[in-house]
Amino acid sequence: MTSHAYLDFLRAKMKVAPATGFDVDDADINPDLAPHCRAIVKWALQGGRRGIFAAFGLHKTSIQLELMRLIGKYVGGRRLIVLPLGVRHEFFDEARERFRGEFAIELRFVRRDDEVTDDDVIHIANYESVRDGKIDPRQFVAASLDEAAILRGYGTKTYQTFLPLFEGVRFKFVATATPSPNRTKELIHYAGFLQVMDTGQALTRFFQRNSEKANELTLYPHKEDEFWLWVNSWAVFLQSPADLGFPDDGYVLPKxxxxxxxxxxxxxxxxxxxxxxxxxxxxxxxxxxxxxxxxxxxxxxxxxxxxxxxxxxxxxxxxxxxxxxxxxxxxxxxxxxxxxxxxxxxxxxxxxxxxxxxxxxxxxxxxxxxxxxxxxxxxxxxxxxxxxxxxxxxxxxxxxxxxxxxxxxxxxxxxxxxxxxxxxxxxxxxxxxxxxxxxxxxxxxxxxxxxGLGKLPLESVLKRSIGVERTVEQGEYFCIAHNDCVDEAIRTEAGSVGLIVTSIPFSNHYEYTASYNDFGHTDDNEHFWRQMDFLTPELFRILKPGRIYACHVKDRILFGNVTGAGLPTVSPFHAEAIFHGLKHGFDYCGMITVDTDVVTENNGNYRLGYTEMLKDGSKMGVGSPEYVLLFHKPQTDRTKGYADERVAKDREEYSLARWQLDAHAHWRSSGNRLLTREEWAQIPPRSVPKAFRAYSDATVYDHEEVVAIGEVLQSKDRLPTEYMALAPVSHSPWIWSDVVRMLTLNGSQSSRNVEKHICPLQFDIVDRLIDRYSNPGDVVYDPFGGLMTVPYRAIAKGRYGMASELNEVSFKDGLYYCREAEAKRNVPSLFDLMEAPSIEPSIDDLTSEAVR
CATH class of the missing domain: 3.40.50.300 (P-loop containing nucleotide triphosphate hydrolases)
Structure with missing residues (x-):
């Protein structure tokens, strides 16, 4: 049932390097070049911006010289080769040895702009001259970086300087025998320089983040084939001429x-x-x-x-x-x-x-x-x-x-x-x-x-990556589908859903599957919202008039070495989500703010480090909370504010006390008494958060007093660095600061040593939304089901749970949880497991668990 427009959108996700060059006749290529060099020259000129990663001794020097010669012949204009100190003699030797007669070239070594005066010569300069601003690359129509591995260091002065300096140069090439000897992700630095793909975009497309450790990126296992095929669309890796089908006579490395x-x-x-x-x-x-x-x-x-x-x-x-x-x-x-x-x-x-x-x-x-x-x-x-x-x-x-x-x-x-x-x-x-x-x-x-060169079977790769075989599992109180959420929403009856609760992907922050249907497999925020343009109208259609679509979001942290800002900044993703909802016809009714642990957050991105604060407080932002955006589908009768089917409450079942707690949007914890600073210092570190919550709930907030408590804990080496011990407790009605952060289906997942769903919703948030915005028996729907937290809690709350999920592993685990909820069996949370007495299981216990 997926529309042709949506399929076209998905097909367009397969990125290959665009060809921006020109074709040359074989007869125009210098015959003194080896056959593999001639083939690479023709391919690189067709592409216009390409990487030449050929092994030591495979004539990268002559390839670069011929590229510059032919660009001068076909296009004209100034051309530049940038190289390390002490290497220019190799280019002059190569020019004398291989470029003679009608293929002769003239080289000129230049140190500054006033020495660049002639379009008929190939200019050669050292990296230092360019990096220090003595030579402006934008005056050249073509540029090639010899020994371009200097670009590997993402945060280096050379890399950060060269990207803007060479931006817009029509023909660009990089050449090195060691493009990425340390980490695979360094290959994308060349792609960024060549303007094949934005570096930040390539990072999020192909590499997964460790959410608990900043800057630790590894290639997605399910994206490995696509990554290497993408690299092959703009770079040639050559270990021997035989790799391109040419004889390797004379090209055998010595022992x-x-x-x-x-x-x-x-x-x-x-x-x-x-x-x-x-x-x-x-x-x-x-x-x-x-x-x-x-x-x-x-x-x-x-x-x-x-x-x-x-x-x-x-x-x-x-x-x-x-x-x-x-x-x-x-x-x-x-x-x-x-x-x-x-x-x-x-x-x-x-x-x-x-x-x-x-x-x-x-x-x-x-x-x-x-x-x-x-x-x-x-x-x-x-x-x-x-x-x-x-x-x-x-x-x-x-x-x-x-x-x-x-x-x-x-x-x-x-x-x-x-x-x-x-x-x-x-x-x-x-x-x-x-x-x-x-x-x-x-x-x-x-x-x-x-x-070979430029002959990738992209369509066959693409077809294998789009769509999944739809699977539907049903129970008495739930119906969940392993399917693309857009396709599944299209299949859902109009006006049949009483409440939508979901945590949308945070743009391209994570990818959850190998499928191009994955919303995380997008270039940037704009591309993500374009895919959401196919989903959100369907959510509007299936929601009952006057009912709520609760959308969980979080802002994106942008790192300074990617944006060029020099310091971490924040992409206001939640604000974009608000305007996206309005664009598709929803009324916006406000948002619930959910506090997060700033220490834990900093361990994931290092943007709020204490040592950096001491160096310069002006670069420091604040912790990034999560938000639940409340969207309202207009009711049929706009003269009144009531939904077509109201979410009415019974006074006996929904007490004033409960309403006040819901309206204030936070829960209060209890503590038995106040503690002195000396007593604080004696509390085991992992007991501090609970005790501090009780303390905060029972006292008027005093900032300096809290700082003093923290400093005493620090002096006793009892201030945790893995999580926030003294998290502020909110008394504001629109901020929920008492959500139990680890009480999610993710807890039992980790205990079973199963891959975690990266962004599971907390029970507290889902329960409150279900209680407040739906009636018993209503359908509660989640297009991004994940581990099926929403239908799991909907079942427990006497509603009917519906969801879709693209990731097969998450879908199967979510099905297990839904069946458990329907059978009224308690699935232990992480806290349950932590607090349970340590008892060795019997053989019978282990056997029954294995059977189950």
Whole structure:
């Protein structure tokens, strides 16, 4: 019964990178390029904005030069290649070697805008010149970032600067052999730069958040295939020309032997911690200070081991990698004739040393991975590297290794890695990241081998992702459906529902299923409300005239590194929900505010941190409450305020006392007496919230007194950091602050080790709404059923529960709860389980539970 318009909306959710480029004739592509390079050039120009993630030695340099040459021929205008320090010689060498005759090009290295004067040349600049504002990228029609892994760091100055600087450049490319050696989510930083998809949008589309820990994102398991197919629509991952169907003659990596060498450390020199306590062992992972201390402690042992290794092959050329200036000076003192590259060195001297070592003019080069790990090709005369130390920066580490382990290398490569006894954990981190990097590259290789360049079967992927096989389960007092909520609402009889209670998805904050029907699978708030435009009119249609649609919402927290604001801001999602309801014909009758625990919230997003408050209070907002929006479907007779079928109350059954509690919208807890500050300090931390509620209910609120209580608890180390102990209790009629936060079906879910429904409604909220806004026997409806909290409570309240749910696991669990409620059996809540006596179950108990 789903409309064609809704199906079209769902189909449009499958995002692929738009093609903004142009076609080129094969005859116009430089014949000196390898066949796989020619294929990539043609594909990248068709796309206009593409990522080239080709392994070391697969000619990314010549690909970028040819892209710039052909854009100049077909489109014209200024073109720019941005690259790391010390790499420009590679581009000049490549231009001389592969671009001759009618395909000849001219390169010009520029440091500032006044040196950019000619459209007929390809300009080359260092990242620093662009980042520091000396060169404006917007004057170029095309730009390519060489060794673009510099964009990986989302919050770095380079990334945050480059996005707005290059916005609007018509042709954009990124090229690197290590696009994401640490975390899969870093791939979307390239998509953001290329303007393939907004970075925040891509994060919410493909990655799930840990609601209890800020900034922890992992790829949705059910979105993995789609994610990699999406990446393949704008990026090429290439490990060998054979991946694109070309011969791999000459493109077989040399054998590599990795040797780890552990040297002892002096634990007696471990020092002290920040409190002045002596440390038993060195722990370089504890902090940057500890890592630097360990480097100093083990320096002599590591340099000694390096000299010992060099003596094993005294005639071989070798790169000596290090991280500290003290290490460089120690290497220079220990290795006669070594030449070094370092940051304060003149750029021409820096490049001369790199070119000299590349050409075999001297035997040993000492340099840092961050200085020479990108762009330089040392394989012609060198097949040996020694790392005089390690750190956890895997990107720099793997880049350094592949300065010699490259296509074109004729000898077996030897990699010696020296680390101290105290750095075993760092070694483990490097090895784990290396394995993850290999897995990711293998995953993309599978896709490129299967589909090729720009040939994804998007329609078949899409068809498998839309819709579910509708399942309906009924009982005496409920009817729930495993189905898309729009389709299910369309099937529901007009004017048949007495009350709608639901918690709508909070835009694209979470995805609950692998289906494109999922409302969480939207680009942004605007896209979400467009999908709600298909649902809300149906909710209006099925609701009885004059009845209430209660919509639970919460505002969205927007992080400063995504918005560019620099500080967390709030998206007023509840306000958008209000105007959305009005747009579809509902009357707006106000909202109930439900307080939340600000400490728990901060543990989930780190936006209200105490330490940040001390630094600058002007950046601090407040805790974000939840809201229940009350929408009213107009009654037939608008001259009177009564519903067509009134929700009337019996004076005997619905007392004045109960009404007052409902009107005030909060419940009061009891406590036996007031407590002194000393008594507060003796209460176990987990007992503080209940006692404080009783205290707050029984006394006039005194802000300074509450602060004093908190400070006493803090001084005794009894102020919890996992939850809010001294939560303010509201006495306002429109704020409910006494809702039991953990009393949800989610409680029993967690006890059964079943995946949690991310945003379950609390019993207290649902019960109050049902009592206040429906009659016994009414149909209470929830389009986003989840664990079926609403029909579960409706059954308990003598109503008829109806709901739909797209997630199959949640639907099946919700069915269990509805049947339990209908059988009048108590499903234990989390609090029930916490307070139950600890009794070992018998074999019979376990057997009966398994059968049930």
């Amino acid at each position: 590599m032997t990795v040797n780890w060498h552990e040297v002892p450390t002096d634990h007696g020199a471990a020092g002290v911690d920040r409190d002045g306590q002596g440390l038993l062992i060195n722990d370089p992972g504890a902090s940057v200070v500890h890592a630097a201390r360990e480097k100093r402690i083990s320096l002599d042992a590591r340099i000694g081991k390096m000299v010992e290794l060099l003596a094993e092959a005294p005639d071989d050329h070798c790169v000596l990698w290090h991280h500290l200036e003290d290490e460089r000076r120690a290497i220079e003192a220990a290795v006669p004739g070594v030449r070094s590259i370092f940051g304060s060195q003149d750029l021409e001297k820096n490049e001369a040393n790199a070119v000299g070592f590349k050409n075999g003019e001297f035997q040993h080069l000492a340099t840092k991975p961050e200085m020479s790990g990108a762009g330089s090709n040392f394989q012609k005369h060198c097949a040996w590297e020694i790392f005089a130390g390690i750190d956890a920066k895997f990107h720099d580490f793997i880049q350094a290794i592949y300065r010699v382990v490259r296509f074109g290398q004729k000898r077996e490569c030897r990699i010696d890695i020296i680390y101290s006894e105290a750095e075993r954990g760092t070694r483990r981190i490097l090895e784990e990241k290396w394995a993850e990097h290999d897995r990711m590259m293998e995953r993309m290789t599978e896709i490129i081998r299967k589909y």
